[in-house]
Amino acid sequence: MSLRHIATPGLPFAARGSTVLAMTTPLNNAIDSKRDAIIDLTRALIRIPTLNPPGENYREICEFLDRRLKAHGFETQLIRATGTPGDSAKYPRWNIVARRAGRHAGECVHFNSHTDVVEVGRGWSMDPFGGEEKDGKIYGRGACDMKGGLAASIIAAETFIETHPDFTGAIEISGTADEESGGYGGVAYLAEQGYFDPTRVQHVIIPEPLNKDRICLGHRGGWWAEIETKGEIAHGSMPFLGDCAVRHMGAVLNAFEDRLFPAMAARRTDMPVVPDGARQSTMNINSIHGGQPEQSDDFTGLPAHCVPDACRIVIDRRFLVEEPLDQVRDEVTALLEGLKSSRADFDYELTEINAVLPSMTDRNAPVVQTVARAIRDVMGKEAQYVASPGTYDQKHIDRIGKLKNCIAYGPGILELAHKPDEYIGIDDMLDSAKVMGAALETLLLPCNDVQRDRKT
Numbered sequence: 001m002s003l004r005h006i007a008t009p010g011l012p013f014a015a016r017g018s019t020v021l022a023m024t025t026p027l028n029n030a031i032d033s034k035r036d037a038i039i040d041l042t043r044a045l046i047r048i049p050t051l052n053p054p055g056e057n058y059r060e061i062c063e064f065l066d067r068r069l070k071a072h073g074f075e076t077q078l079i080r081a082t083g084t085p086g087d088s089a090k091y092p093r094w095n096i097v098a099r100r101a102g103r104h105a106g107e108c109v110h111f112n113s114h115t116d117v118v119e120v121g122r123g124w125s126m127d128p129f130g131g132e133e134k135d136g137k138i139y140g141r142g143a144c145d146m147k148g149g150l151a152a153s154i155i156a157a158e159t160f161i162e163t164h165p166d167f168t169g170a171i172e173i174s175g176t177a178d179e180e181s182g183g184y185g186g187v188a189y190l191a192e193q194g195y196f197d198p199t200r201v202q203h204v205i206i207p208e209p210l211n212k213d214r215i216c217l218g219h220r221g222g223w224w225a226e227i228e229t230k231g232e233i234a235h236g237s238m239p240f241l242g243d244c245a246v247r248h249m250g251a252v253l254n255a256f257e258d259r260l261f262p263a264m265a266a267r268r269t270d271m272p273v274v275p276d277g278a279r280q281s282t283m284n285i286n287s288i289h290g291g292q293p294e295q296s297d298d299f300t301g302l303p304a305h306c307v308p309d310a311c312r313i314v315i316d317r318r319f320l321v322e323e324p325l326d327q328v329r330d331e332v333t334a335l336l337e338g339l340k341s342s343r344a345d346f347d348y349e350l351t352e353i354n355a356v357l358p359s360m361t362d363r364n365a366p367v368v369q370t371v372a373r374a375i376r377d378v379m380g381k382e383a384q385y386v387a388s389p390g391t392y393d394q395k396h397i398d399r400i401g402k403l404k405n406c407i408a409y410g411p412g413i414l415e416l417a418h419k420p421d422e423y424i425g426i427d428d429m430l431d432s433a434k435v436m437g438a439a440l441e442t443l444l445l446p447c448n449d450v451q452r453d454r455k456t
C-alpha cells in the first residue's frame, strides 16, 4: 500500500484511490487481545450511576477515570464547573481532562465523552446499572450513550501508546458532565476555560453512538421559545364580556399550520441529516396550557366557568445550517405581528428560552478524512457521512472553543440511546477502538512508521 499518511486538508477522499482491504496490524491485534479489558471497563463505567438530572456521582466517575488514566501515564485534572446550571454542593458538576504527551512535539488528538446518562424509565428486563453481559452485548443505562464509546476511546489510546511509545504530539481524553442537559457544566465550561483552544487541541473525536461506520459531521440548530396570548377573564356564560386567550392561540396555531409548517417543509438542507425526515426544518409544539390549571386525577369537583385570560405554548424549532438564527426568530415574530394587525384584541408575548446554532465540520477537514480512511482500513467499507437531528457537545467546541476540526464517531446504535434495555455490542466497541487507534497512527506517527505498520 502506498500513501498512508493523509492528514492533508483539502484533498478529497475519492482522490486517494478506492482499494478496500481490511488490515491486520500490530495495533489491531493488540486491541483484539483486550476484549476482556474493554468488557470490564464498560461494565465498571455503567455501574457508576451518573444520572442527569440531577447529576449524580460525577465526582465518583471522574475519580475512577483519574485512577485508570494515571496508571497509564496520563496527567489528569479534575475540574468543577462551579456556578453552572445545576451545580451545587450536593450535585457538583465535575469533569476530567487527561493528557498524555508523546516524546516529540506534534498535534493533539482529543477524545471527548460525556459521563452523564438519562433517567432509566420503564420497560427494562435487565438491571440498568448492573452492566450485565449477554450474547456479546453489555446492557445498562448509558451502555450505548455513551460509556461504550468512552471505553473504546480509552482502550484505543492506551493500546496505541503501548504499541507506539515514541509517538509525537499528545492524546487527551475528557469525561464531561451534563451533555444530556445542554453541556453547560461540561464541555461549554471547559471550552470557556480554553481547553478546546485550537492552539492546544487540533483534532476532536466525540465517541457518541452514531454507528461504527458513520462519521457525524455536525448537527442542526435549535431555538426554543414560549409564546403567550393575552385575554381577559369573565364569566363563562358571557364570554363576550371577556377575551378568550385560547381562541387567540388557536389563531396562532392556524397561522403555523397554514404558513410556517409548509414553508419549513419546503426547505431541504445539504447537511446529510439522518433520519431523512430531519433533512428539513422542523418544529415541535412542546406543550400548551390555557385557562385554569388541570386538577389532579382524584379531584371530583366541577370546573368553574371562566374565560381564560392567558394561554401559553412552548415551541421547539430545529433549524438548518442554511438558516440564520435571526431569520428563524423573525419568521415566527412576523406571523405574530401579522395577527396583531389583523385580528381584533390580539396581543402576545414571546420569550426566548434557549438558542443553539448548527455546527457542521467540512468533509475535507483532517479529522474527517483520517477517520474515513481508518474506517475503510479496519472494516473494509466506505464511511457514511451523517449529521445529527439533535444537538450534542460539538456546538460548544465549535462556537466557544472555535475549533472546527471536530466530529462524532463512536460505537453503538443511535436508535438505542435513551431506550429500555440499552446495550453496546462488544465487537462494535473493538472495531471502533481500532478505527480510533488507526486514526491516532495517521495523526501522531511519522509517515514511515505508519507505512511499516500497515503492510497488508
Ligand SMILES: [Zn+2]
Residues within 6 Å of the ligand: 114, 145, 146, 179, 208, 209
Ligand atoms: Zn450522548
